Amino acid sequence: GAVVSQHPSRVICKSGTSVKIECRSLDFQATTMFWYRQFPKQSLMLMATSNEGSKATYEQGVEKDKFLINHASLTLSTLTVTSAHPEDSSFYICSARVGRASSGAFFGQGTRLTVV
Amino acid sequence: ELKVEQNPLFLSMQEGKNYTIYCNYSTTSDRLYWYRQDPGKSLESLFVLLSNGAVKQEGRLMASLDTKARLSTLHITAAVHDLSATYFCAVDRPFGYGNKLVFGAGTILRVKS
Numbered sequence: 346g347a348v349v350s351q352h353p354s355r356v357i358c359k360s361g362t363s364v365k366i367e368c369r370s371l372d373f374q375a376t377t378m379f380w381y382r383q384f385p386k387q388s389l390m391l392m393a394t395s396n397e398g399s400k401a402t403y404e405q406g407v408e409k410d411k412f413l414i415n416h417a418s419l420t421l422s423t424l425t426v427t428s429a430h431p432e433d434s435s436f437y438i439c440s441a442r443v444g445r446a447s448s449g450a451f452f453g454q455g456t457r458l459t460v461v
Numbered sequence: 462e463l464k465v466e467q468n469p470l471f472l473s474m475q476e477g478k479n480y481t482i483y484c485n486y487s488t489t490s491d492r493l494y495w496y497r498q499d500p501g502k503s504l505e506s507l508f509v510l511l512s513n514g515a516v517k518q519e520g521r522l523m524a525s526l527d528t529k530a531r532l533s534t535l536h537i538t539a540a541v542h543d544l545s546a547t548y549f550c551a552v553d554r555p556f557g558y559g560n561k562l563v564f565g566a567g568t569i570l571r572v573k574s
Contacts, residue, residue, distance in 0.1 A: 351503075377560055388549065388566045389504075394559075438503050445553070445560040447511050449494045455503040 347373050349441045351453025358429055358460055366424045366456045368439030374419035375441035379450065380412070383436045395422050429460040463488045465552050467565035474540050475573055482535040482568045484550035492553035493533045494562065495524050497546045504549065508535075540572045 348371040358364050368378055377396050381389040393409075395401040395416035403409045411433075413425040422441075426433055436457055440450040464487040474480050484493065492511055496504040508517045510526035510533060517524050521544065523536045533550055547569050551562040 379561065386569065388564050391561065394561060440504075442560055445556070447492060447509065449492070449506065449509055449551070449553070450562055451506070452496075452504040457501070 347441075347448070347451040349375075349439065349451045349453040351439050351456055353456060354454055355457045356459070358458070360430055360460055361428055363425055363427045364429055364458060366426075366437055366439070366458075368422045368424070368441065368453050370420045370441040370451070373441075373443060375422075376419065376444050377442045378416055378422035379440045379442070380414060380422075380424050381438045381440070383438060383455075389438065392424075426458065429458070431460045434458055434460045463490070463552060463554055463563045465550060465563050465565040467550055467568050469568060470566055471569045471571075473571045473573060474537075476541055477539050479539065480537050482537075482548055482550075482570075484533040484535070484552075484565055486531050486533075486552045486563075488531075489528075489555055490531075490552045491528055493526050494551045494553075495533070495535055496549045496551065498549065498567070499546050507548075537570070540570075542572050542574055545570055545572045 350369045352367045380392045392407045393401045393403045393414050395414050397416050397419045401414035416422040438455045439453040442450040466485045495507040498504050508524040513528040515526045521538045526533045547567045549567045550565045
């Protein structure tokens with residue numbers, strides 16, 4: 346099956362610093378990658394959609410200057426949380442998809458971010 | 462706008478019992494996905510349903526899709542503790558409306574021994 350690798354799985358950072366999360370599709374080329382945020386006991390909240398080689402499309406209410414997304418290749422997308430604050434602490438999940446393939450989307454392992 | 466509703470949102474059941482989780486969606490779609498999430502983990506794909514009347518089974522779980530009713534069900538047979546998890550359904554938008562999946566709120570399943 347298709348594998349999406351997300352790294353790191355856990356990160357603790359100090360307020361004011363930036364954190365980069367990587368999402369890689371290991372055995373397929375993902376035309377689209379999605380970034381989600383999940384609060385405890387809630388569903389996934391889509392933050393942004395990124396297509397290779399173009400700017401990410403952010404969902405309403407998501408600050409694009411705070412959550413920088415880069416999709417430099419068909420196998421790698423990165424999410425950088427800039428000037429992190431404790432309220433940015435959350436579980437971040439990426440997923441990757443090949444166009445509108447019927448297989449749907451494949452998910453990374455998730456990253457638990459804690460800002461202290 | 463496509464909306465996806467799951468119910469129940471929380472389900473506590475005894476081992477050995479049967480139950481069904483429902484997933485309704487608001488606009489036409491012919492693709493529906495079920496995912497499982499364990500605490501602290503990401504989503505794992507369970508079923509891909511691609512046509513009206515599709516039925517898939519894996520172990521004690523069976524998923525079906527009725528595109529006319531805009532309804533999918535996830536049926537649990539003789540539940541065991543290992544099935545405790547959160548289950549999400551997700552629906553594809555119609556062709557031409559992008560490739561974002563729209564998720565339901567999730568059903569937290571607790572199987573008590």
